[in-house]
Amino acid sequence: MYAQMIKTAGTGVKSRDDMTPEEAAFQDRIDADIKIEPKDWMPDDYRATLIRQIGQHAHSEIVGQLPEGNWITRAPTLERKAILLAKVQDEAGHGLYLYCAAETLGISRDELTEDLLSGKMKYSSIFNYPTLNWADIGAVGWLVDGAAIMNQVPLQRTSYGPYSRAMIRICKEESFHQRQGYDIMMKMAQGTEAQKKMAQDALNRFWYPSLMMFGPSDKESVHSAQSMAWKIKIDSNDELRQRFVDQTVPQAEYLGLTIPDENLKWNEEKGGYDFSEPDWTEFFNVLKGKGPCNTERMNARVQAWEDGKWVRDGLLAHARKRAARKVAAE
Amino acid sequence: MSADLFEFLCRMGDNTLILGHRVSEWCGHSPVLEEDIALANTALDLIGQTQLWLGLAGEVEGQGRSADDLAFLRDAWDFRNVLLVELPNGDFGQTLMRQFLFDAWQELMLGALKESSDARVAEIAEKASKEVAYHVERSGDTVIGLGDGTEESHQRMQAALDYLYPYVGEMFESDAVDAAMAKAGIAPDPASLRDAYDARLAQVMAEATLSIPDDRFAHAGGRTGRMHTEHLGHILSTMQWLQRAYPGATW
Numbered sequence: 001m002y003a004q005m006i007k008t009a010g011t012g013v014k015s016r017d018d019m020t021p022e023e024a025a026f027q028d029r030i031d032a033d034i035k036i037e038p039k040d041w042m043p044d045d046y047r048a049t050l051i052r053q054i055g056q057h058a059h060s061e062i063v064g065q066l067p068e069g070n071w072i073t074r075a076p077t078l079e080r081k082a083i084l085l086a087k088v089q090d091e092a093g094h095g096l097y098l099y100c101a102a103e104t105l106g107i108s109r110d111e112l113t114e115d116l117l118s119g120k121m122k123y124s125s126i127f128n129y130p131t132l133n134w135a136d137i138g139a140v141g142w143l144v145d146g147a148a149i150m151n152q153v154p155l156q157r158t159s160y161g162p163y164s165r166a167m168i169r170i171c172k173e174e175s176f177h178q179r180q181g182y183d184i185m186m187k188m189a190q191g192t193e194a195q196k197k198m199a200q201d202a203l204n205r206f207w208y209p210s211l212m213m214f215g216p217s218d219k220e221s222v223h224s225a226q227s228m229a230w231k232i233k234i235d236s237n238d239e240l241r242q243r244f245v246d247q248t249v250p251q252a253e254y255l256g257l258t259i260p261d262e263n264l265k266w267n268e269e270k271g272g273y274d275f276s277e278p279d280w281t282e283f284f285n286v287l288k289g290k291g292p293c294n295t296e297r298m299n300a301r302v303q304a305w306e307d308g309k310w311v312r313d314g315l316l317a318h319a320r321k322r323a324a325r326k327v328a329a330e
Numbered sequence: 331m332s333a334d335l336f337e338f339l340c341r342m343g344d345n346t347l348i349l350g351h352r353v354s355e356w357c358g359h360s361p362v363l364e365e366d367i368a369l370a371n372t373a374l375d376l377i378g379q380t381q382l383w384l385g386l387a388g389e390v391e392g393q394g395r396s397a398d399d400l401a402f403l404r405d406a407w408d409f410r411n412v413l414l415v416e417l418p419n420g421d422f423g424q425t426l427m428r429q430f431l432f433d434a435w436q437e438l439m440l441g442a443l444k445e446s447s448d449a450r451v452a453e454i455a456e457k458a459s460k461e462v463a464y465h466v467e468r469s470g471d472t473v474i475g476l477g478d479g480t481e482e483s484h485q486r487m488q489a490a491l492d493y494l495y496p497y498v499g500e501m502f503e504s505d506a507v508d509a510a511m512a513k514a515g516i517a518p519d520p521a522s523l524r525d526a527y528d529a530r531l532a533q534v535m536a537e538a539t540l541s542i543p544d545d546r547f548a549h550a551g552g553r554t555g556r557m558h559t560e561h562l563g564h565i566l567s568t569m570q571w572l573q574r575a576y577p578g579a580t581w
């Protein structure tokens with residue numbers, strides 16, 4: 001899930017009695033599954049929460065280019081290079097759709113970018129982990145895109161129209177990403193001893209960070225309850241994580257790889273796997289900037305933005321000159 | 331004939347391979363999101379074209395080498411790309427200037443190759459020229475926008491043109507391989523494309539308010555394999571690393 005630990009604005013779910021007539025009418029529309037569109041009235045807290053969530057999701061797509069971009073120049077075949085380029089291009093496109101969706105809420109892409117670069121806004125913790133061998137590119141597609149899909153498929157039904165439509169477009173591409181990731185893992189797992197070792201190493205390093213993508217248990221959070229009432233969060237973090245584990249374990253078995261969890265066990269009664277929690281201390285450290293790649297990722301984005309300033313300024317100046325010449329000619 | 335054709339196809343495929351590699355280095359580092367998308371798209375097209383050119387090269391050679399074998403298992407002396415495409419990215423302006431200088435050549439070359447007497451060559455040219463029409467439009471517009479932008483962007487673009495222009499001439503060199511291709515009607519004599527290229531360059535640079543250097547001196551050696559820049563070895567050591575470190579593996 002690319003949006004983690006989104007703090008819901010407001011004070012929690014209001015009872016019907018406490019709602020203003022506008023708020024009640026708004027909630028009625030949501031309960032009736034009628035989409036909220038940009039021009040519709042909406043509570044300020046709904047707007048603020050959505051901006052945080054969509055913005056964080058957009059930033060994640062953008063920063064997410066970096067760990068995969070790390071292997072484009074080293075991709076082992078032309079075909080793999082082309083597939084990886086297409087995937088990373090998709091991710092940038094996802095960022096674009098999402099920034100556009102956020103703009104309908106009254107915040108510009110530049111403002112969101114400034115908030116990312118100043119550290120005020122976050123991106124998914126997963127992209128602060130390094131890609132160290134080629135199988136990591138497989139693991140990212142299989143596990144990271146896989147976890148993203150788990151979260152985003154339900155969000156296709158989210159209450160905010162532009163967000164829902166962005167999710168529908170994105171989900172189509174994400175399933176291709178997951179398949180190509182799994183396909184890399186297949187080749188590696190069936191390959192030479194060295195390739196098998198790469199595949200297992202990638203799974204070892206990406207398993208728990210993938211589980212962290214869903215965020216800590218949110219059972220008791222009042223904030224989640226409000227986001228769920230607004231249908232901008234559809235399932236709980238734990239539900240999504242369980243679904244992800246249940247889907248992924250058989251896939252790992254099929255690959256002949258071992259999930260790095262001694263406590264992993266099928267639980268007949270609940271119809272799902274029991275598994276170990278990730279190390280939440282590590283998770284909070286990553287959020288605080290202490291992950292293995294936080295500094296590199298932020299430096300890369302800041303540098304791209306600063307180095308690109310003359311380009312943005314130049315193109316803008318040219319557009320103005322052209323417009324002025326056109327006016328002068330008329 | 332087939333040795334000459336092989337050589338010609340390697341020249342085409344190595345250009346797109348090495349430039350595609352360079353462009354892909356931008357991934358995630360562009361000045362603006364639309365450029366990240368456009369550069370990834372350009373790199374993707376170039377790698378796709380490489381698969382076609384080098385795939386055909388391997389077929390023509392007839393020794394069972396695939397496009398991947400040619401891309402990942404030859405050493406620098408066997409590469410036949412022009413020097414222009416192996417030069418470093420520099421700033422975004424230098425990257426886009428290099429792209430335009432190459433795109434404008436490639437557009438003319440592919441235009442002629444669509445009429446090739448070799449149907450396989452014509453078919454690749456047909457497909458690639460659709461992509462390149464878009465590349466040259468975009469790189470040309472960007473060169474104009476930045477050349478005729480701010481004082482700083484103008485200066486940077488002029489510096490890029492001054493640095494890169496000495497690498498333009500190599501694209502129009504002719505040798506025995508080219509003569510054989512021209513004679514067989516497979517490909518045009520590169521020198522015959524120069525006037526149209528110069529006209530295109532003059533038009534775009536005038537709009538960009540940039541001056542084309544007077545000196546027509548040209549560095550050369552890449553497309554004949556006589557002498558590459560020092561940069562190529564580093565590109566290959568990155569690009570070929572996995573294939574070299576784990577020979578015989580399937581990916």
Ligand SMILES: [Fe+2]
Binds near residue numbers: 090170
């Ligand atoms: Fe994505």
Ligand SMILES: [Fe+2]
Binds near residue numbers: 064
């Ligand atoms: Fe993704």
Ligand SMILES: [Fe+2]
Binds near residue numbers: 091145177
């Ligand atoms: Fe994806």
